[in-house]
Amino acid sequence: VRAAAVTALAKFGALCPELQPSIEVLLGRCLLDTDDEVRDRATYYLAVLKTGSTQFTSAYILNGLQVSVVGLERALQQYVRDPSAH
Numbered sequence: 001v002r003a004a005a006v007t008a009l010a011k012f013g014a015l016c017p018e019l020q021p022s023i024e025v026l027l028g029r030c031l032l033d034t035d036d037e038v039r040d041r042a043t044y045y046l047a048v049l050k051t052g053s054t055q056f057t058s059a060y061i062l063n064g065l066q067v068s069v070v071g072l073e074r075a076l077q078q079y080v081r082d083p084s085a086h
Contacts, residue, residue: 002030002033002035002038003035003037003038003041006027006030006038006041006042006045007041007045009023009026009027009030009045010023010027010041010045010048010049010061011061011062013027013045013049013057013061014049014057014058014061014062015062020049023049024046024049024050027042027045027046027049028042028046030042031043031046044060045061048060048061049061
């Protein structure tokens with residue numbers, strides 16, 4: 001639940017530039033969380049927000065990563081079978 005809250009905070013920061021400084025403070029505090037997923041997301045979103053680039057925030061926060069789950073699963077299975085092939 002906390003990791004999802006971090007994502008929601010980042011989206012608020014991306015959509016409301018006037019809130020971004022406060023959002024960055026909150027995300028900075030999330031870096032001290034006990035859950036590694038929360039810390040990882042906070043680190044990622046904080047780095048994207050701090051670029052100040054609307055192109056980055058749009059691509060990496062608002063639109064998310066466009067990944068084919070089937071393709072990712074296939075590549076992972078192939079890697080597990082033969083990691084030296086990559």
